[in-house]
Each structure stands twice: as C-alpha cells, then as structure tokens.
Amino acid sequence: MNEWHVADLEKWDDVICQHVDDIGLSxxxxxxxxxxxxxxxxxxxYSGMPSHYPHWSYGKSFEKLKTLYDxxxxxxPYEMVINSNPSIAYLMRDNSLLLQILxxxxxxxxxxxxxxxxxxRTTNPEYTISGFKSRANRVRSYIEDxxxxxxxxxxxxxAAHALSMQCRRNLAVRKPSELEHRADALKSAEPAKDxxxxxxxxxxxxxPDLRKTPTQPDEDxxxxxxxxxxxxxxxxxxxxxxxxxxxxxxxxxxxTKIMNEGWASFWHHKILERLDLPTDLHLEFLVRHNQVVCxxxxxxxxxxxxxxxxxxxxxxxxxxxxxxLFAVRxxxxxxxxxxRHLSEDLVRELDLFQYGxxxxxxxxxxxxxxxxxxxxxxxxxxxxxxxxxxTIQVVDADHDGNRTLLLRHDHDGRDLHPQYAEKALAxxxxxxxxxxxxxxxxxxxxxxxxxxxxxxxxxTG
Amino acid sequence: MPPPDSVFRPFRSSDAERSDRAAGDRAxxxxxxxxxxxxxxxxxxxxxxIIGQDKNRIIKVPIRGIKEYRFIYGDQSxxxxxxxxxxxxxxxxxxxxxxxxGAPGKAGDQPGVDYYETDVSLEEVIDLMFEDxxxxxxxxxxxxxxxxxxxxxxxxxxxxxxxxxxxxxRTARSRVRRKLAGEEPRSNGPTxxxxxxxGDLTYKHITTDIRLESNAAVIxxxxxxxxxxxAKKYLARSFFFLLYQFIRSKYQNVEIVxxxxxxxxxxxxxxxxxxxxxxxxxxxxxxxxxxxxxIEERYHPTLWNVxxxxxxxxxxxxxxxxxxxxxxEALTNACNLFGYGEIKPLGPRYYESSMLNVFRRxxxxxxxxxxxxxxQDVWPxxxxxxxxERVPTGPEDE
Numbered sequence: 097m098n099e100w101h102v103a104d105l106e107k108w109d110d111v112i113c114q115h116v117d118d119i120g121l122s123x124x125x126x127x128x129x130x131x132x133x134x135x136x137x138x139x140x141x142y143s144g145m146p147s148h149y150p151h152w153s154y155g156k157s158f159e160k161l162k163t164l165y166d167x168x169x170x171x172x173p174y175e176m177v178i179n180s181n182p183s184i185a186y187l188m189r190d191n192s193l194l195l196q197i198l199x200x201x202x203x204x205x206x207x208x209x210x211x212x213x214x215x216x217r218t219t220n221p222e223y224t225i226s227g228f229k230s231r232a233n234r235v236r237s238y239i240e241d242x243x244x245x246x247x248x249x250x251x252x253x254x255a256a257h258a259l260s261m262q263c264r265r266n267l268a269v270r271k272p273s274e275l276e277h278r279a280d281a282l283k284s285a286e287p288a289k290d291x292x293x294x295x296x297x298x299x300x301x302x303x304p305d306l307r308k309t310p311t312q313p314d315e316d317x318x319x320x321x322x323x324x325x326x327x328x329x330x331x332x333x334x335x336x337x338x339x340x341x342x343x344x345x346x347x348x349x350x351x352t353k354i355m356n357e358g359w360a361s362f363w364h365h366k367i368l369e370r371l372d373l374p375t376d377l378h379l380e381f382l383v384r385h386n387q388v389v390c391x392x393x394x395x396x397x398x399x400x401x402x403x404x405x406x407x408x409x410x411x412x413x414x415x416x417x418x419x420x421l422f423a424v425r426x427x428x429x430x431x432x433x434x435x436r437h438l439s440e441d442l443v444r445e446l447d448l449f450q451y452g453x454x455x456x457x458x459x460x461x462x463x464x465x466x467x468x469x470x471x472x473x474x475x476x477x478x479x480x481x482x483x484x485x486x487t488i489q490v491v492d493a494d495h496d497g498n499r500t501l502l503l504r505h506d507h508d509g510r511d512l513h514p515q516y517a518e519k520a521l522a523x524x525x526x527x528x529x530x531x532x533x534x535x536x537x538x539x540x541x542x543x544x545x546x547x548x549x550x551x552x553x554x555x556t557g
Numbered sequence: 558m559p560p561p562d563s564v565f566r567p568f569r570s571s572d573a574e575r576s577d578r579a580a581g582d583r584a585x586x587x588x589x590x591x592x593x594x595x596x597x598x599x600x601x602x603x604x605x606x607i608i609g610q611d612k613n614r615i616i617k618v619p620i621r622g623i624k625e626y627r628f629i630y631g632d633q634s635x636x637x638x639x640x641x642x643x644x645x646x647x648x649x650x651x652x653x654x655x656x657x658x659g660a661p662g663k664a665g666d667q668p669g670v671d672y673y674e675t676d677v678s679l680e681e682v683i684d685l686m687f688e689d690x691x692x693x694x695x696x697x698x699x700x701x702x703x704x705x706x707x708x709x710x711x712x713x714x715x716x717x718x719x720x721x722x723x724x725x726x727r728t729a730r731s732r733v734r735r736k737l738a739g740e741e742p743r744s745n746g747p748t749x750x751x752x753x754x755x756g757d758l759t760y761k762h763i764t765t766d767i768r769l770e771s772n773a774a775v776i777x778x779x780x781x782x783x784x785x786x787x788a789k790k791y792l793a794r795s796f797f798f799l800l801y802q803f804i805r806s807k808y809q810n811v812e813i814v815x816x817x818x819x820x821x822x823x824x825x826x827x828x829x830x831x832x833x834x835x836x837x838x839x840x841x842x843x844x845x846x847x848x849x850x851x852i853e854e855r856y857h858p859t860l861w862n863v864x865x866x867x868x869x870x871x872x873x874x875x876x877x878x879x880x881x882x883x884x885x886e887a888l889t890n891a892c893n894l895f896g897y898g899e900i901k902p903l904g905p906r907y908y909e910s911s912m913l914n915v916f917r918r919x920x921x922x923x924x925x926x927x928x929x930x931x932x933q934d935v936w937p938x939x940x941x942x943x944x945x946e947r948v949p950t951g952p953e954d955e
Contacts, residue, residue, distance in 0.1 A: 102567045109563055117560035126561050130568035138578050152589055153625055155582030182562075189568045204561065246585075258627050391639050394650060400639075447640040451650055453633060458651040461635060463644050476637040486628050510634040519626035 100193040102130070108197050108371075112204065115367045120422065121208035124221065125182035128200070132189045136172050137161050139186055143346070144178040145228040149235035149338070151253050175199040179210040179349065180224035194373075194380040201367040205360030212426050213356070215348035218267040224345070231338045238331045252332050255523035256339035262317040263343055265351070265482040277311040313489035313504065316340070320490045321501075321527045328527075336527070351429040351481040358402015359425055361389050362410075365403070391446070396476075404446060405437050430480045434473060443469045450475040478508070486512055488534070500548075501528045505536035512536055514554075521547040595685050683802045710766040718760025727759040773808040773864060774856040775801050776848050776892075779830060780869035782819040782839040789900040793868035794831050795935040796898055796927075800866055803939075808862065814851055818844030820874075824851065840877045841869060841912065845884035852891050863892040871899045871912040878915045889921035896925045896942055903930075 105128070116123065131139070141158035142148040165172060174195050177185045185203040187196055210216050220227075235253075238244045264271060272280070287299030314320045322328065322336040349356070368381050389399045409421055424437065443464040450462040450472050462468040462475070477483060487506040495502035501524065505512060517534065524532045524547065531548030544555040632653065644650075714724060736751050777797045779790070805811045815830035816822055822843040825833070848865055856863050865888055873881065888895045899913050913926055927938040 102565050106565055109565070113560035113563065123561035126563040127566065128563065129566045132568065132570075134577070135572070141579055141582075150582050150585075152582055152585040155579055155584070155586035156625075158579040158583055159586060182564075207561070257625060262628060393639060393641050395638050397639070447642050447644055448637055449640050449644045450635050450637050452635040453653045456653050457649045458653055460640075460644055460646055460648045460650055463640075463646055468646075472637060475635050479636055484630070486630060488628055505628075510630040513629045513631040516626050516629050519624075520628045523626070 100196060104193060105196055105200070109200055111371060112197070112201050112367055115370050116204045119363070119366065121204055121363065122211060123183070123204055123207040124211050126203065126207055127182050127184050129184065129186050130189050131186045133165070133172055136176070136186060136188055137165065139176055144176050144184070144186070146225065147229045147232045149232040150239070151257070152250070153257065175203055177203050177206040178224065179216060179219060179221055181221035183207045183210065192380065194377045195384060197371070198364055198368060198381060198384055201364035202360045205363040206356060209352070209356045209359050209425060213352060214268050214427055215351050215429050219345060219348060227341065231341065234334060235338065238335070244331055249335065252335045253339065255526045256318060256336050258520050258523040259317050260339040260343035261485050262315065262488050263340060264315045265347055267344065267347060274311060278306055281306065281311055309493040310490060313491050315487065315489050317488065317490060317524065324493050325528055327529055347482060353481060354398045354402040354430045355425065355428060355433045357399045358406045361399050361403045362406040401446065404442060405433065408439065408442055409437055431477050431483060434477050434480065438473055440469050443473055448472050448476060495533060499530040501530065501532040503532065503534045505534060507537040511538055514538065517545060518552050521545055522552065591685060594682065683806065687803065687806055709763050711761055712764045713762045714759050715762045716756070716758065716760070718762070722761045722763065724759045724761050728753065728757050731757040731759060772860060773804050773811045773862040775804055775811060775813045776816060776851065776863065776865040777813065777830065778816045778818065778844045778848055778865060778867040780819070780839055780841070780844070781817040781833065781835045782872070783836040784839070784870055784872050788902050789870055790831055792900045792902065792929050792932060792935060793898065795932060796868060796929065796939065797866065799935065799939045800864065804864055812856070816844055816847050816851070818847065822847035839869065839873050841867070841873045842877050842880035842884050845881065845888055849884065849887055849891065858891050864894050865892045866896045866898065868898045868900055869912060870901065873912055881912070882915060882919055885916065885919055885924065886921065889919070889924045892923065894923050894925070896927065898927045898929055898938070900929050
C-alpha cells in the first residue's frame with residue numbers, strides 16, 4: 097500500500113541523525129509512531145497526548161477537525177510532536193516516503209527547540225506524559241465518584257477552562273511567594289538610608305498594609321481562587337489545579353510558535369539538502385518544502401515568517417559559524433525574536449501590513465514603509481502568542497470589605513470582547529462564589545463589570 | 558553531543574480500531590448541541606429560512622450554549638497580515654466577520670474566537686421540536702386510524718390447527734426424524750409399518766395482519782384579502798409549517814391543500830398561497846365552504862384524518878359572521894382538529910374587529926383559537942394548541 101516500509105524510515109533516520117549531530121542540534125531521544133488519519137485527529141483533539149482527561153470540548157474540537165478534514169477544507173498535519181522526554185512524534189501513515197523523510201528532519205528541529213529554548217525550562221518534559229495521565233485519572237475518578245459525578249465535574253471544568261489562560265506567562269521568572277511579597281513590601285516602605293540622620297528630622301515610616309490580599313496583584317486567577325476560597329471542596333481545588341497545569345504546558349508553545357516552526361523548517365531544509373536525495377525525491381522535496389513555507393497572502397504563515405527570519409540571521413553570521421543562531425533559539429521567544437530580529441528590510445520584503453475594521457470593511461491602516469514598519473512590527477508582536485491574551489490580575493480579594501473579588505484588566509489599547517468578558521466573568525463568579533468586579537476600559541471610558549447575586553451589570557465613567 | 562536515539566513504532570491497525578478515544582466526549586458534545594437546539598427552538602423556528610424547506614435540507618444553527626467563553630480581545634483590535642508586495646494604506650482587504658476565503662482575520666486562527674455553528678438537518682430539528690412537546694401516547698390514540706387492508710400472513714408453525722393448513726412436507730419430515738431416532742443401529746430387517754403420530758402433524762400458522770392506513774390531509778385556509786400583508790402572511794406561514802410538520806410526523810401519508818380566500822375562495826398552489834396578494838374585503842365563510850367541498854370530494858372523513866387551520870387577521874364583513882360560525886361548526890364535525898389563528902402583528906387592541914369573539918359562540922372540543930402577535934408567539938401558541946388537543950375527551954374517542 098505504501099511505497100515505504102518502516103525499515104526504510106529507519107535507514108533514512110540513521111542518516112538524518114548523523115546530520116542532526118553534525119550541525120549541532122541537541123535532542124531528546126525521539127520516538128516515532130506511525131498513525132492513520134483517525135488517530136491523528138484524535139491526537140490533535142487531545143493535544144497529542146496518549147491519555148487525557150475527558151471533557152466535551154475535546155469532542156467538539158474532534159468534530160470540527162473531522163468536518164474540516166472530511167470536506168477537504170483543511171488537510172492534516174504531516175506530523176505532530178509533543179514536548180516530552182523522550183520526545184514523541186506521530187507520523188501520518190499516508191505520507192509518501194519523501195514526506196516522511198522531510199517530517200523526520202522537521203521533528204528533530206522541534207525536538208532540539210523544546211530541549212534548548214528557555215521558555216521550556218520549566219515544563220519538566222520527563223513528566224509530561226505521566227502528568228497528563230495522572231490528571232486524566234484524577235478527573236475520571238471524580239466523574240466516577242457517585243457523590244460528585246460528571247455534571248458537577250463538567251461545571252467546574254467549564255469555568256476552569258475559561259480562565260486557565262489567565263495566568264503568569266513568563267514562566268522562566270520565578271513567582272515570589274506571599275511571604276517574599278510581604279518582606280518586599282516592608283522593606284520598600286522603610287525610609288531611605290540617610291547619612292545625616294543625626295541632624296535630620298526622622299523620616300516618616302509609612303507601614304504597608306499587610307492585611308491586603310493579595311499583597312501584589314496576582315495573575316494566576318485559578319490558583320488564587322483555589323487558595324483563597326475556603327468553600328471549595330478538595331476535588332474542586334484539584335480540578336482548578338489540573339486546568340492550570342495544562343495551561344502551563346501550552347504557554348511555552350504559544351510563546352514560540354513562529355520561532356519554533358521557523359527553526360524546524362530551517363533545519364529540515366538544511367538537512368534534506370545534505371541528504372543526497374535521488375532526483376525524483378529531491379523534486380518532491382522542493383515542492384513540499386515550498387508548500388509548507390509559502391506566504392499566505394491576506395493572513396500570516398508562521399512557517400514562512402519564521403524561516404525568513406532565521407535565514408536572515410544566517411546571512412548575518414560570519415562564515416559557517418552558526419553559533420549566534422543557536423544562542424537566539426535558546427534565549428528568545430516570539431515577542432523578543434520579532435522585536436530584535438525582524439528587520440525593516442524583512443518587514444518590507446514580507447509586505448506585512450496592519451489592518452483593522454472600518455464599518456463593515458477590513459481596511460489597511462499601516463504598511464511597512466519607512467514611517468510605518470515599526471508600528472506594523474509592534475502590532476504583529478501584539479498579535480503573537482500570549483500577547484493575544486488580555487492580562488487580568490486579581491487586585492483585591494476583599495474589595496469593599498465584603499469579599500468582592502476585584503480584578504483589573506491591564507488595558508493596552510485593546511478593548512475586551514464585551515460578550516465574552518461577560519460570560520467569562522460569570523465563570524469567575526461561579527468559582528469565587530461572591531461578587532466579582534472587573535475594572536477595564538471600554539470605548540475609551542473606564543468600565544466596571546460586575547457579576548454577582550444580582551447578575552451582570554456594567555458601570556462606565 | 559551524540560546523535561539522538563530514535564525508535565519507530567509501526568502502525569498497528571488494532572490500535573487504530575481501538576483508538577476512537579474521542580467517542581465519549583463527542584457524544585457528550587452532541588448532547589450539549591441538542592440541548593442548545595432545544596433551548597433555542599423557538600428562535601430557530603422563528604427563523605425565516607427553515608420554513609417551507611425540504612426536510613433533508615441542512616440548516617446551520619448557531620449554538621450559543623456551547624461556545625467556550627474566555628477573556629479575549631474584541632474584534633476592533635488591529636491585526637497583521639502579509640500582502641502581495643504593494644499593499645497601500647486605506648486598501649480594503651476584506652469584510653468584517655468574514656472568516657472564510659482567505660480574507661484576513663481568519664477566525665479559526667485566533668484563540669477563543671468561536672465561530673462554531675452546527676449542521677443539523679431540518680428533520681432533526683423537527684424531531685427535537687416534537688420531543689419538546691412531550692406528547693404522551695394518548696395523543697396517538699386520538700388520531701384516527703383507518704383499517705385499510707386485512708391480509709393473511711403466514712407466521713411460523715403450530716402443533717394444532719385445521720386440516721387445510723397441514724404442512725405435509727414438515728409433517729413427513731418429522732415422522733422420518735422420529736423414525737431414525739428410534740431405530741436400532743444396523744437393523745436391516747423387514748421394516749414394520751411406521752405410522753404418523755399426532756406429534757408429527759405440523760400446521761402452518763396464519764395471522765391476520767391489519768394494516769392501519771393513516772392518511773391525513775392538512776387544509777390550510779388563509780385570508781388573502783388586502784389587509785393581509787406580508788408580515789401577517791409570514792406568521793401564518795410559520796404556523797402552517799409547524800402544523801404540517803407535526804401531522805407529517807404522525808401519519809404515513811399526508812396531503813396538503815391550500816385554500817386562499819378573500820370574498821371568494823379557491824384552491825391554489827403553495828407559491829400562490831404565500832406570495833400572491835389579493836385585494837378587497839373578506840368573507841371567511843367562502844373559505845370554509847370551499848374547504849368543506851374539498852373534504853367532501855377528496856378527503857372524506859371516514860378515510861382521512863383531516864386537519865384544517867385557518868389564518869386571518871379577523872377583519873371579516875360583519876354580515877358574514879353568522880355564516881362563518883355555521884360553516885366552522887360543520888368543519889369541526891368533518892375534521893380531527895380545526896383551528897383558527899388570528900394574526901395581529903400590532904397587538905389585539907389596534908384592530909377593530911376580531912373573529913376570536915365571534916368564535917366564542919362555537920362550542921366544540923376540537924376547535925381551537927390562537928392569537929399570534931409576533932413571530933416569537935408562533936411556537937408557544939402552537940404548543941398551546943396541541944396541549945389542548947391532548948385532553949382525551951371529544952366525539953372521536955367513542
């Protein structure tokens with residue numbers, strides 16, 4: 097049926113591994129699993145994990161993927177790699193031999209990136225699979241527990257999923273504990289050292305309010321509710337933890353989409369060029385590679401933008417020494433990668449533009465000429481990874497002295513989607529069980545969205 | 558750094574067969590979709606596009622209940638895309654809310670932007686609608702069924718029966734079987750007579766198969782006089798649609814007749830019925846008279862379950878009211894159910910006359926009136942209509 101056997105793949109893989117080693121990629125051990133399209137759909141719906149807890153949203157996503165696939169709207173990816181140690185990659189059974197070769201090389205690019213990029217340092221890849229499995233077992237045990245049951249588990253998970261991305265995004269920076277926050281607060285309230293304190297009037301000491309919870313605004317909404325709502329049961333707290341942990345797993349991938357895809361494409365290209373492919377395979381390679389990294393006019397192909405930047409960086413390297421590239425793949429994420437390495441020339445070459453709605457139309461508001469390219473680049477950064485998620489912090493757990501939870505949206509010029517904010521706030525209220533207030537800005541006006549006993553209301557001005 | 562270790566796990570079809578891991582979550586999602594449809598059923602029915610459509614048509618039902626809400630940015634936020642090399646400021650690159658055909662802002666690419674719509678066939682929606690009605694079984698009993706055929710059907714075999722139904726072949730076989738079972742091995746001596754026993758006799762069993770023909774005719778009568786504008790006709794159409802679908806779900810064979818009337822009545826096609834306007838005054842009795850004629854000619858109540866429904870704005874000539882009531886009474890005798898719907902899009906007080914008052918005089922269990930003011934009323938009034946019909950009393954039950 098296939099033009100290849102697993103033995104062929106192993107043979108090519110040996111050669112590829114030699115090149116991977118030569119060019120200096122450093123990878124986790126790699127496992128490849130051949131799967132058919134149904135299994136691939138399943139892996140896609142469950143983020144590639146062999147085991148995952150059940151929730152209807154994954155059924156929805158499966159259904160959606162399958163519909164798109166069945167109607168030929170979108171194909172399936174040739175591969176899927178998960179960030180674990182050993183790394184696991186799924187290869188589609190229907191791929192041609194060349195596609196498998198290309199994909200294997202591509203997978204090593206991702207593998208190296210997962211292993212070396214700083215955003216993945218905190219993901220504990222040794223425990224990825226077992227973590228997902230343990231969470232799946234816990235959720236199943238709550239569902240099967242006759243005192244809890246599917247409906248209640250689902251209700252908590254629905255709310256937790258809505259808020260799980262409202263968390264700290266830069267995981268490489270350690271989160272200070274509450275005690276450290278307090279110590280900091282005390283320290284910073286102390287008056288500055290004064291060498292002439294003998295003769296000066298003693299500086300006023302303004303004691304910080306240590307009763308306030310949280311001492312510093314907290315972005316981890318789920319964890320905050322878990323730790324500060326005493327009315328939650330143990331299983332509810334655990335579900336919040338589960339949703340939070342899952343989100344933490346995805347954040348590094350969101351944060352490095354362009355870099356990571358660019359890096360893998362850059363290297364699969366390099367490796368396949370070194371492979372000495374027979375002519376027919378080489379021609380197919382050129383065609384496939386182009387399909388993967390071609391620009392998508394009117395939208396944005398992260399493979400294309402990514403590989404362009406890496407190629408641009410390669411040109412700046414002196415001779416054959418690609419060490420600067422390896423340094424960048426270690427210490428950047430998409431935001432910094434774009435800010436530092438997406439040059440004016442490149443923005444122009446890619447013809448990136450910024451657009452927005454005007455009436456019913458989407459209209460170009462900025463183009464990449466001398467006056468506009470920085471704006472376009474910054475706008476691209478704002479639309480990348482976790483920058484697409486609004487930053488909302490817990491400011492006060494006892495607002496107005498009646499346990500109202502006060503949240504503040506850090507408004508960066510973009511308004512929240514009002515209907516979504518209303519529903520999401522309802523979920524905060526469901527978990528917090530007391531009133532919740534969200535301070536934000538809508539249409540240039542300060543707005544306070546409240547969700548509580550008396551339902552939802554908006555106060556502006 | 559040594560080259561990476563790698564392992565290949567070949568495809569195993571047994572894994573693939575076992576791997577329908579999403580089945581449970583899909584079923585759960587499907588439940589939620591149905592739930593959401595059921596909750597929004599009144600809105601879906603009020604949706605113009607589904608009425609008068611082929612039942613196999615797929616309709617898109619936007620599902621609000623199963624969106625995954627999160628905090629996201631609104632759609633006013635600027636975005637970035639790639640152009641073809643000469644993009645200029647002010648150039649229009651797409652329409653807002655236009656996620657498809659490669660236009661910028663592909664909805665699926667942004668986290669949280671949920672454009673989910675589900676495809677449901679009209680049939681499925683109708684099923685859900687009637688599930689929503691929770692019609693008890695007695696409902697069906699009430700619908701008249703007519704014994705159309707009496708067939709005799711062979712069904713199995715019995716040890717007892719009348720001689721004419723004896724199955725000779727099976728009887729003989731049964732005897733042979735008994736003989737072989739009792740025979741001593743290798744006894745080749747002269748065989749004794751081996752008669753039939755009563756136990757060998759096998760009779761064909763015949764059952765009578767009564768086929769209940771369930772024919773129904775829906776007679777839609779509508780006032781097409783000058784005062785019935787398109788808004789009113791739309792409400793009427795929604796109502797007729799529900800009635801037709803409901804009756805079709807209960808009977809095998811449903812015919813539908815359209816009678817349009819102003820001062821005179823005639824039978825028309827569906828197209829003409831809903832879209833052709835007439836002018837002039839209204840004489841409701843003319844429509845009823847025509848309906849009775851049609852029932853007499855083609856749908857005699859001994860063979861057909863007849864459902865008639867009349868929609869009007871109630872603006873009848875006063876002189877006609879007495880006739881109308883008389884003929885309505887005749888219709889209630891001929892029909893399983895006769896209903897009158899008064900369409901008053903501006904609220905009942907706005908209009909001078911109403912047939913609802915006139916019809917108070919008519920006292921029949923299978924006569925119902927409803928008042929429809931807005932399209933949101935259509936479903937509740939339809940439900941009310943059937944809820945009343947559910948009461949198991951009435952002339953037809955005897």
